[in-house]
Amino acid sequence: MLGILTGIIILLASGFLALLIRGRRLWASYVGAGGVVAAAVLGVVSSARILSSGGVESLRLAWALPLGELHVSVDALSAVFLLAVFGMSGLSAVYGIEYLAPYGGRKPLGVSWFFFNLLAASMVMVLVARDAVLFLIAWETMSLASFFLVAFENERAEVREAAWTYLVATHLGTAFLLVMFALLGRAAGCFDFDRFGELKLLSGNMGSVLFILALVGFGTKAGFMPVHVWLPEAHPAAPSHVSALMSGVMIKTGIYGLVRVLTWAERPVWWWGYLMVAIGLTSGVFGVLFALAQHDLKRLLAYHSVENIGIIGTGIGVGLIGMSFDLPALVVLGFSGAFLHVINHAIFKGLLFLAAGAVLHETGTRNIERLGGLIKSMPWTGLAFFVGAAAICGLPPLNGFVSELLIYLGAFNGAKSMAALVAAPMLAVVVGLALIGGLAAACFAKAFGIVFQGEPRSEQAAHAHECVGLMRVPMLFLAIGCALIGLFGPWVVSVLAPAVECVSGLPLSSVAGQLATSMRPLTLVAGCGVVLIMLGAGFALVRWRLLRHRSVSTAVTWDCGYVRPTARMQYTASSFAQPLTALFSPVLRTARKAVAIDDVFPGHSELETHTPDVAGEFLFRPIFSGVGALFSRLLWLQQGRLQVYILYVAIALVTLLVWKTR
Amino acid sequence: MSVELILTVVVLTNLRLLGASRLGACIRTVGLQGLLLGLLPLATGGRLTTLHVVVLAVGSMVLKGFVFPRLLFWALREAHVTREVEPFIGYTGSLLIGGFMLGGAVWLGDRLVIGGTTDLSWVVAVAMFSILTGLFLIVARKRAIHQVLGFLVMENGIYIFGIGAIPGIPLLVELGLLLDIFVAVFVMGIAVYHINREFDHMETDKLDVLRG
Amino acid sequence: MNTTISMQSLINFFLAVVFAPLLIGLINRTKAWFAGRRGQPLFQLYYDLAKLARKGAVYSRTTGWLFRAGPAVGLAAAIVAAALVPFGGAPGLIRFDGDLVLFAYCFGLMRFLTVLGALDTGSSFEGMGASREVTFSALAEPAMFLALAALVRRTESLSLSGIYAGIDVEVWRTSPALLLLVIGTLVVVLLAENSRIPVDDPNTHLELTMIHEVMVLDHGGPDFGFILYGGAVKLWAMSALISGLIVPGHFGPWCGTLSGVLCMFVLAMVVGIIESVMARLRLLRVPQLLVGGAALSAVALMITLS
Structure with a gap:
């Protein structure tokens, strides 16, 4: 436990330190990555120890916030995921030093490392938190840190678009989690995970509702179809060591959350x-x-x-x-x-x-x-x-x-x-x-x-x-x-x-x-x-023995006697996949744009295929454009004057006051 | 020649009907199905081999196995239609739906335990599957001939029910059914022929030009 | 008793390793007989292997280490798979719950390496063959698993050896439909996975129409020998799955092995007959054949479920 908490502190400290370092190109990288590696070694050792001993280590501290308390604990379930988080964080941090080096002159690397370390720390926190409020804070920190990491190359439009998609998706998921934890908290009277487990809150009809909420909320992070839409956008946009970390372990926190919620079930209903x-x-x-x-x-x-x-x-x-x-x-x-x-x-x-x-x-x-x-x-x-x-x-x-x-x-x-x-x-x-x-x-x-x-x-x-x-x-x-x-x-x-x-x-x-x-x-x-x-x-x-004393020579690839093959004549990825994509075309709906060859002596021709995400294209785009259309009716509220906005705030406050003292 | 085996081949013929692209193949498949169903009462062993059952079986084999296919081939030739099936729902899609229908039929067969014995559930399942396949063919194919084929397959399903699941089905009902079908095929054959004469094609979806 | 069984397994395994190339010879002889030719000798593949082992090699300049390592590892995978198969009433040399998954995935490994070897040459022909190979095998694999799942359900055993020990005359008597359907699926998978007509024609002479043969165009010498031999072992292992159903070997160890081998030879001739009387399917039709093969086992499973 202590090792893991120390790991979190090292991660945060080195992140802040990296943020402070400016100018010198690679120092920020060394400090940031060094902190991650140190924390990773510490974390891997202590979580492996907990997993092998099979015990549970926990720590409770009071804190100054009105809700919840600082309750952290590591059991075998957390330890499995912690191993993955610490291991992958360390390795991708080492990789990231060189990967980010070419950006050194143009980009503040310290900022990137700050968010990287924050992401690692918040993932660890998500896995050890045993209190709903603490869990949600860590969860949100994790989402935001990874959002800033995805938006690293924010001068490119498609990266901004991807980061935006990710931010919206992850917050929609979090909304379901908020409702779920609110329901759980009301039923249990507190936000402690252990209490949820003792009460076996996931039973009966209420249990099924909670299960669905958890499935949507955590499933969005994990990337279950059809709420996976952010994955194919965000992973290519992020720097590769961040993609590795996000795809390798961050989406697994969704799986962890789902499994953690399932431990509060008495006995799953058959259709779950x-x-x-x-x-x-x-x-x-x-x-x-x-x-x-x-x-x-x-x-x-x-x-x-x-x-x-x-x-x-x-x-x-x-x-x-x-x-x-x-x-x-x-x-x-x-x-x-x-x-x-x-x-x-x-x-x-x-x-x-x-x-x-x-x-x-x-x-x-x-x-x-x-x-x-x-x-x-x-x-x-x-x-x-x-x-x-x-x-x-x-x-x-x-x-x-x-x-x-x-x-x-x-x-x-x-x-x-x-x-x-x-x-x-x-x-x-x-x-x-x-x-x-x-x-x-x-x-x-x-x-x-x-x-x-x-x-x-x-x-x-x-x-x-x-x-x-x-x-x-x-x-x-x-x-x-x-x-x-x-x-x-x-x-x-x-x-x-x-x-x-x-x-x-x-x-x-x-x-x-x-x-x-x-x-x-x-x-x-x-x-x-x-x-x-x-x-x-x-x-x-x-x-090797057979060929040792024989003639082994090299030649061109068998080309059917064609004399001038070029590299462009090789089979392409699209043509390699074509039989399968054609077979499943009702699902994939690949858009195909081609300039057909209709001359005896073919001139210029081209073929372009694009496969948009079916859930994004046919499920979420209509929903979002519908919602957009709905809210555009409220555009008149947006007057663009500070005075009016202050008026709105005042009206809202007065209304709340009246409603509360009613 | 066990019942299970015959019924399994019936399932396969149904799947073949869903996936076949040639009208001739469909007609032949339905004929084969008729022959198989004729064998069914003989394969059930001593339970049903009374004289009237044998006569009925042979009669239905002759009718469904030879007479109906002949009639349909005759209609096909007379109407000079192309031999493509022209489905509303594609062959792969039909087969997929067929898979789901089979699953549903098995599920139903489990539920509808008739006569209290569980070893009949496969019989019920195949019967349900045949009925569903027939319905599907009627709904999802354009050609009038396919409506006839679908009708035949549906009747086969009811027949399986009768033979396999309800031992005491009255002869009269059975005969009535058969007669029904015979008339239906006959009328359809003539209708197909005449639709062809009047409108020069026999796609049922073009009947809507008759609306007022 | 226990030692005799493992002795028989050992002998069966050696039979597989030794007689596998003979199956190819039998298929070719049957085809020749149908075509009215005398055909190549029964042991032609043995001669070919011996000749290839004595040859040097010519490699394409484009290829790398994977191209050279692929055939050896592929052959190793085929032999491991052959060690898993029960034969003639005796269990396989290695047996454990879930070995059927390893069996299928060993062939997956073999195929993956062949495909990468083909892509390593950068040839369009070989890329085309590789593309077709992965397409058809992606459909053949579920079909095979469906067939095995039907057998698992019938015999309530999770290992190949357990399954085939559970198949006896009684099973044939009580559920012939299930076994026939499963055999149907396995035959389709056998033809597709071993590049036989109606899926692929091993004797075609045009690169554009080949599937498996085109992928190994650039291999030569011992490497090509490994590939040919590996293919023969794969054919033996997959045919053994079928012959184990047809001849449920409960006739004592030696009779079982003998009848098993005979059944394998008959099966090879049946494959030869199928190849002789059928034309190759259009490429677009092959997926339908494979899905149809899978549908047979799906129906078999429906019987067990109802």
């Missing part, structure tokens, strides 16, 4: 699990479909965050269905799969965003169609991106497979149950996960294959260099993390048991017992992974 599974699968399938249709590398990754949040949501749904139908196997497998995927996604999505940032840093473009062949000029970044891509597709022997296997196991466990009410959603989970897996593999084959392989498609791509060491090191750490969790899956999963106990309400012994039965699969999966690697290495050795 159904709803979670439905939302999870929708987010998963639609997220990856929209990712397939993107040309912007970071936007593609942002949609994959939606997909992975969907997988996490599906895991939670499996757990919830298990809780409502008294099937402990589903509870344990679903929740442990979801928690492991939270950590895994933090690792590989952080890794992918950092690698994408390195590409952007070196080539100056995020447009996949203009890249290519980077693995030769940027071998480390390429290797890192490859590991991240294989991991996010859930391919063995990396970490993504382990967490997806847990959710699959839970779903298959439910699918063999005799009750159709349990089996039907579980079968949907099995099929949905399989579809998501196949589509994700297609999408990352496209992202990696077009960006890093083949020949460079533009000048910028041809002249790229490998990024410097400070950017490389965090990526390598994360790539190693992907492999380690993949090979030591059983150990990692057993560490998660107390967190599962926290949310499921099952006794620890039963959770551990249930996990023990899934230890055998996990151990054997790890074993198969080792065998796979050894066999692969063995075959590579065989190949």
Whole structure:
């Protein structure tokens, strides 16, 4: 506990210090990032200690505000998320030093670091707060800090637009949370989380209302479809180390909030699990479909965050269905799969965003169609991106497979149950996960294959260099993390048991017992992974021995006898994804603008595709323009004179006074 | 040849009807369905193999398997229509809706436990699915011939209900139904032919030019 | 008893590794017979492999380490998958709850590496093949999981070995429809995943129409040998899923293995017959075939749910 609070203080102090440093270009970066790294080391160590001991550490202090109190506490559930937050903050801060360096002359870096450290500190606070008021303050600080980080390049119109979208979305979400906590506070008579838990406030009809409020409020932050609209805007706009932090861990605070609220439930109503599974699968399938249709590398990754949040949501749904139908196997497998995927996604999505940032840093473009062949000029970044891509597709022997296997196991466990009410959603989970897996593999084959392989498609791509060491090191750490969790899956999963106990309400012994039965699969999966690697290495050795004394030469790629191929003739990302986007065109609604070829000797022609977000375009735009039209009727109130505005204030005050003394 | 197997093939023929793009294929599929349903009472084992059931089965096999398809092919040829189905709702969409209808039918089959035995729920499900498919075909396809086909599929669904779920369905009702269908097909065939004569096409959505 | 079973699993695994290329030979011989030719020798793929192992290699200048590592790791993945499959009534060499997921994802890894190898060359043809491959496999994967889920529900077991141990004559007697539907799905998946007609034609000579073959155009020497052999092992492993349903091996260990191998050979001939009597589908039609295959298993699941 002390370590974590010290971490918060270090974060805030170094943030303020960085704010004060001006002029000297990189000092602000060193101070800001140094503080984050120090806090991260401290935080990772202490949260790992709490997670392994399985205990709860808390602290209560009185404070001067009228509502609530300063009640912070760390249990296993918080510790899981804290590990991800501290780890990713430290690594992306190290990366950020070099990433921000080119902006040094033009931008006040101290401000950026101040908000970065504030974001990290507020995320930690969100995870440890045990009082609704404190939680909301931290939550709001987190939203605002990340808003300023997104708006870093605010001289560009699309960045301002993205930041604005994010601000509106996150506040709409927070509004639902305000209502939820107000209802909870009224029912409990205080704002203490422990009290909410003791009273089991999430039961009956009221419980369902609260669940929906939490789902919308926290889901907006997490990025569930269809309230994910800010993700594909904000992630590409933010600097890459910030994208990594936001996509890797900040959206997970939404998952944390939802799970924390679920711990206050007596017993989930059956349709909660159904709803979670439905939302999870929708987010998963639609997220990856929209990712397939993107040309912007970071936007593609942002949609994959939606997909992975969907997988996490599906895991939670499996757990919830298990809780409502008294099937402990589903509870344990679903929740442990979801928690492991939270950590895994933090690792590989952080890794992918950092690698994408390195590409952007070196080539100056995020447009996949203009890249290519980077693995030769940027071998480390390429290797890192490859590991991240294989991991996010859930391919063995990396970490993504382990967490997806847990959710699959839970779903298959439910699918063999005799009750159709349990089996039907579980079968949907099995099929949905399989579809998501196949589509994700297609999408990352496209992202990696077009960006890093083949020949460079533009000048910028041809002249790229490998990024410097400070950017490389965090990526390598994360790539190693992907492999380690993949090979030591059983150990990692057993560490998660107390967190599962926290949310499921099952006794620890039963959770551990249930996990023990899934230890055998996990151990054997790890074993198969080792065998796979050894066999692969063995075959590579065989190949090396065979080719050692033979002629190995190089030539051009087989081009069917065509004599003058150019790099522009390579298959593009859009054409690679076209069969799938065409197949799912009723969902994607890709706009296509083409100058057709109708001459015998074709002249100039062009093709442009754009896939707007279906929820943004067909759900929120009409709503917002409707609301806008409604409020534009009140434009006459806006007189543009100070006197009138003061009059408004006075009228409002008098009205309130009259209403109160009535 | 178990009941389950026949019914499963019936489900597959229904799905085929939803996804088929050729009128000829649709007619043949409906014919196949008729043949299968004729086999159904014979496959239920001793329970239903009385003489009148056998006669009824053979009769319906001949009618649904050979006579109706012949009639429809004749109408198709006479009317000189193209062989495309021309759906209001596309084939993929139809199949998707078919999937949901099947799910709903299974759910209904679970609920509507007739006669207190649970092993009949698949029978009820398939019957419901056939009825729903027939309705869907009537609603979602343009061609008049498809209305006839949809009607036939619906009747098949009712027939499955009769054979599988309610052992004691009176012969008279069954015969009446069959006669009904026969007349319907006949009338439709003639109507199709005449619509074609008068308006030179047989798309039902163009009947609205007759409105006052 | 326990040792004999694991002995049989071991032998089955070696049979898979040794006889896998023979399946390709059988398919080709069947096709030749249908076409009225004598056809290549049954052991042609063995000769090819031996020849490739003796050759040097020519690499495209565009390619990098991934292109060279892909075939070796892909073959390793196929062999791990083959070790998971139960055969002839005996469990697989490795078995655990959820091994069916690993089975499917091993092939996913193999495919991912092949696709990246294709994109590594920067060739448009290979990019096109890769694009088609990922499209069709993204649809084949749910179909396979649906089929396996139907079996999981019927046998209430979570591992491939457990599932196939639970399939016996009694299951065939009580729910033939379910098994037939599942076999239908698995055959569709087998044809699609192993680049067979009607999805892909392994013998086509135009790059534009190939799917799998075009992706490996630039591979040569031992690398290409790994790819061919890996493909054969994959064909064996996926066919074993079907033959395990057709010949529920409860006839004792040796008879089980023997009948299993025979069934595999018959299955290869059936694939050859399918390839001989069908034309390749238009590319736009392939997704319909795959979705239709998935629909078969969906209907099977509906039976189990009702």
